[in-house]
Amino acid sequence: MVVEQIVPEEIVYQRPRSLVECATHYCPGCTHGVAHRIIAEVIDEMGLREHTIGVASVGCSVFAYNYFDFDWVQAPHGRAPAMATGVKRVLPDRMVITYQGDGDMASIGMTEVVHAAARGENITVFFINNANYGMTGGQMAPTTLPGQKTTSSPHGRDVELAGYPIRASELLATLEGAAYVVRRSLHDPKNIRLAKKAVRTALEVQRQGLGFSMVEMLSICPTNWGMSPNQALQWLAEKMIPYYPVGDYRVSPSVAQLKV
Amino acid sequence: MPVQGRVVISELYCKGCELCVGACPQEVLRLSTERITSKGYHPAELAGEGCTGCGICAVVCPEAAITVYRQVIRRSTAAVGA
Ligand SMILES: Cc1ncc(C[n+]2csc(CCOP(=O)(O)OP(=O)(O)O)c2C)c(N)n1
Ligand code: SF4
Ligand code: SF4
Ligand code: SF4
Numbered sequence: 001m002v003v004e005q006i007v008p009e010e011i012v013y014q015r016p017r018s019l020v021e022c023a024t025h026y027c028p029g030c031t032h033g034v035a036h037r038i039i040a041e042v043i044d045e046m047g048l049r050e051h052t053i054g055v056a057s058v059g060c061s062v063f064a065y066n067y068f069d070f071d072w073v074q075a076p077h078g079r080a081p082a083m084a085t086g087v088k089r090v091l092p093d094r095m096v097i098t099y100q101g102d103g104d105m106a107s108i109g110m111t112e113v114v115h116a117a118a119r120g121e122n123i124t125v126f127f128i129n130n131a132n133y134g135m136t137g138g139q140m141a142p143t144t145l146p147g148q149k150t151t152s153s154p155h156g157r158d159v160e161l162a163g164y165p166i167r168a169s170e171l172l173a174t175l176e177g178a179a180y181v182v183r184r185s186l187h188d189p190k191n192i193r194l195a196k197k198a199v200r201t202a203l204e205v206q207r208q209g210l211g212f213s214m215v216e217m218l219s220i221c222p223t224n225w226g227m228s229p230n231q232a233l234q235w236l237a238e239k240m241i242p243y244y245p246v247g248d249y250r251v252s253p254s255v256a257q258l259k260v
Numbered sequence: 261m262p263v264q265g266r267v268v269i270s271e272l273y274c275k276g277c278e279l280c281v282g283a284c285p286q287e288v289l290r291l292s293t294e295r296i297t298s299k300g301y302h303p304a305e306l307a308g309e310g311c312t313g314c315g316i317c318a319v320v321c322p323e324a325a326i327t328v329y330r331q332v333i334r335r336s337t338a339a340v341g342a
Contacts, residue, residue, distance in 0.1 A: 002336070003337070005336065009265075009266075010329065011327065012330045013326065013328040015327070016324065023299065028275035028276060029277030030322055034320065034322045037321075188283075192319050193319065229277045
């Protein structure tokens with residue numbers, strides 16, 4: 001005989017400990033918040049809260065240091081991978097992460113991230129690609145799609161004039177020093193779970209000293225895209241993913257053997 | 261009977277973005293028209309019965325505003341006639 005005993009209830013999900021108990025300044029629905037949440041969850045699950053140092057960038061996520069409950073420093077625009085290099089070399093036993101937007105990392109900071117990856121610095125970059133400069137009012141970024149309207153490309157990005165968008169993951173994946181470079185998306189529950197898994201793998205790569213890791217996350221900017229958050233998720237799925245396919249762009253042989 | 265759950269949504273964090281409303285497979289979430297948070301948003305709330313505690317709303321919430329509870333059913337095999 002099978003006996004069913006109903007125990008009142010258990011907590012299935014609660015706010016991660018690695019997030020400070022304060023409201024953020026992000027716009028309603030902005031998936032910077034989802035990226036923050038999954039990074040905090042992984043840091044909790046891996047027990048790394050006391051051993052992690054974040055390097056914040058310039059952009060909407062500049063106040064990341066106020067929202068994550070571990071140590072942070074703040075880098076000049078685009079320089080987070082250079083600062084992270086210094087922090088990691090001085091304190092090699094800490095987990096060192098950067099959190100950067102596409103304007104920060106793929107425009108003014110392209111040099112720093114390319115060379116950090118080329119040197120195989122044992123740091124982890126979280127790269128949030130929302131196809132524009134959010135903080136400064138939605139201007140065209142290196143990641144803005146062909147034809148996409150922004151405040152500085154009001155008739156849509158003209159590739160004859162402004163060139164084509166940069167696929168940062170594919171570009172960094174060509175570098176020998178990069179151990180783990182993947183793109184994920186934050187537009188639905190399944191993809192958010194896959195993004196979280198990639199965050200976990202990237203931090204495991206760093207923990208084992210296997211080299212440079214980056215997780216690119218496609219993200220929405222409903223305010224500057226001029227859409228509701230739910231419409232923006234759909235726009236991401238329909239417009240961004242065809243140009244920026246999710247996938248694993250570099251998984252070095254040592255990383256392929258990792259069990260996460 | 262399906263497993264029952266419930267969610268508690270923090271008014272400190274919720275910004276009424278509706279991402280959870282759009283993602284809930286049971287369609288039991290809505291924005292409150294009665295309440296307003298200190299930041300001026302209508303927070304999300306459970307609209308009725310039917311939450312299964314699946315946690316999908318918490319996966320999409322950018323504010324980590326949702327706590328999810330679920331009833332636990334423990335099945336054990338008892339010896340007959342004991
Ligand atoms: C040296 C310097 N140049 C330009 C700026 C102006 N600026 C601030 S944030 C930003 C870009 C932000 O875009 P992104 O990195 O994509 O982040 P988002 O705000 O979209 O999250 C720019 C150009 C600055 N603060 N410092
Ligand atoms: S401007 Fe865009 S990227 Fe910045 S917080 Fe608002 S929605 Fe997010
Ligand atoms: S997803 Fe989160 S912030 Fe948005 S309405 Fe639901 S509970 Fe509120
Ligand atoms: S736990 Fe699942 S069923 Fe309950 S409100 Fe959230 S998404 Fe809907």
